[in-house]
Amino acid sequence: MENQHIDALKCDDNSRTKELYGRYRDEFFAFSRKYNIDKTDCADIYQEAFIAIRKHAISGKLHSVNSSFKTYLFGIGKHLIYNKLKDYATKSSYNPKLHNADSEYDVIQVEDEKELTEEQRLLQHHFNRLGKSCQQMLTLSFYRGLTNEEIAKQYGYESEAVVRSHKSRCLKTLKDLIKTSPR
Amino acid sequence: MTINETLIEKYFSKQLSEVELVEFKNQYKTDQDFKAEVDFLKNIQYVSEAEDDAQFKSQLGSYESEFKDNQKSKSPRRLKPMIAVAALLLITLGITFLLNKDLNTEQLFNTYFEPSKNVSAPIVRSESNDELLNNAFIAYSAAEYNEAIPLFENAFENTKNSELLFYEGNALLALDKTEDAIAVFKKHLFYTDALRHRTHWYLALAYIKMEELDKANQELKIYIDSGESFKKKEAQLLLKKLE
Incomplete structure (x- = not known):
């Protein structure tokens, strides 16, 4: 391709x-x-x-x-x-x-969209309360699967260590938001 | 008690060797803290994927509107049926919009908002009189908004340069401090500087975030009428989506 x-x-x-x-x-x-x-x-x-x-x-x-x-x-x-x-x-x-109706294209199977669990929905709520740069950092790390080094290179961070500490701050903020939210 | 972060990072970037994978599975089975952390991060993976998809979908939606608009203006003979389809789509979108108001306003905001670039002051790393201002813009350009906000506040107090309110508002909006951002943008509108019109665009986005769509609508109209070319197309597109 x-x-x-x-x-x-x-x-x-x-x-x-x-x-x-x-x-x-x-x-x-x-x-x-x-x-x-x-x-x-x-x-x-x-x-x-x-x-x-x-x-x-x-x-x-x-x-x-x-x-x-x-x-x-x-x-x-x-x-x-x-x-x-x-x-x-x-x-x-x-x-x-x-x-x-058409035989030119073979069917490509795709997974159906997964419904989020209740726990994930709650997490989603708090995730959306994070600043944009944290949302991006967590998306790049955990969904896109980029290493700290790749994030540093592609997104202009000074070093891998800066990415590491930024990510760890974002995770801490997210955990604090969850902890302090009334359920 | 310390969790092996490298192992976890390699797991999410799919770079575990066979030996490390065995070690990962073993820790996941035997270490409760490790398991809890991995499960938490897996949930972030799902959630960020869902958010990423939603953002991409809204991006595709804006392409679609543009292509449809272009086709409409190219084929006048088919205007009537096209209007009917567009009207039907708008009604469908309107209903969907009302049903998913929370999700869509968030999505709309995320699609259209990006903090304004520094178009006022060049950043000069020097010991001159404008050091405070320099530092404010350096922090702002590095997206260190928490640091930039008090610097802009102080610089505004000292210089009464009203454009600084525009950047302070942007920084607040980027930090999700939407109500504070609105207050600062409104203050900015008391002045008549070069960035005054653009504040209407950011105020509209802030109101969308607050789900105050009438006010957002009004701000967008003011902005489009102002004749500013910055984000004009986006403003028109957004207005269409709100109406």
Whole structure:
């Protein structure tokens, strides 16, 4: 897969991500309509596919993918379209022929969005009370899986030690917020 | 009692060797404190992932609005059906907005807010008369807002340079001290300096954060009418989302 596209998603490159979004948008909408997807659902599905492909970029999964960015994106989209068709089928009769509307793209399975537990929701509430730089620091460390050294290099901190102490302050603040909050 | 932080860091950055992985699993099984810390951090992982996704989704939403707007202006013959679709979408968005008011205002704020750059004073690391001001801007540019705020306050007291209120407000907003930020921005509006108009943009964002959407709406209109080009497109887009 095109490395520059993976990097754009991984590194939050706004202008390149926007360019990618625009590049395949109209074709994807036309593709969705082959499956009788409502016009109003096309954008939602396209965005969900983008979120999923970005998750795969962040987790490192895309580096071992041989297909092009577009094929992979449309493969995820196809999976989401099938889910939407199942949704429609609960409201009207289901047309199995729609599953064969296009054979150009193989379905790429993606995990359904995980619901947060009650404990995680509470944590989310306190997480949102942290300053922006702490939220970013914890996201980079624990979701993005960057090492202190990588964070220092990529985000302009003086050294790995500065990152370490900033992160540890953020964690302490978060723990204090949890401790002092009335339950 | 001390927790092996390196082991934990390597776990989250997926860099544990086989030997370290065995050690990690062993500690997770036998050391209660270690397990509690790892579980806590795993929860942060889930939560930050959810927040990161939500932010990205809202970013995609803003691309979508732009592309839709562009298409609308390019195809006048299809104007009527497009208006109908847009109206339907707006209604849907409006309902979703009302249902998820908390989440969306937070998301909107996070999408549009970034502290203003220093556009007033060059930072000169010197012993000149303006040392206080210099230090304030150095701290501000390094995102050390806690340090910057009292320095701006003092510098404003000494110099009565009203632009400093603008930066103080930004620093407060970045620290989630939204009510304080609003008070400082309102004070700034008593002056007529070069940054006065921009304060309306930041006031709008602060009101969004406080879920005072009528006031946010009003501030955005004032800002757009002011003719400032800074963040103008964003202001127009945001206003559309609120209306």
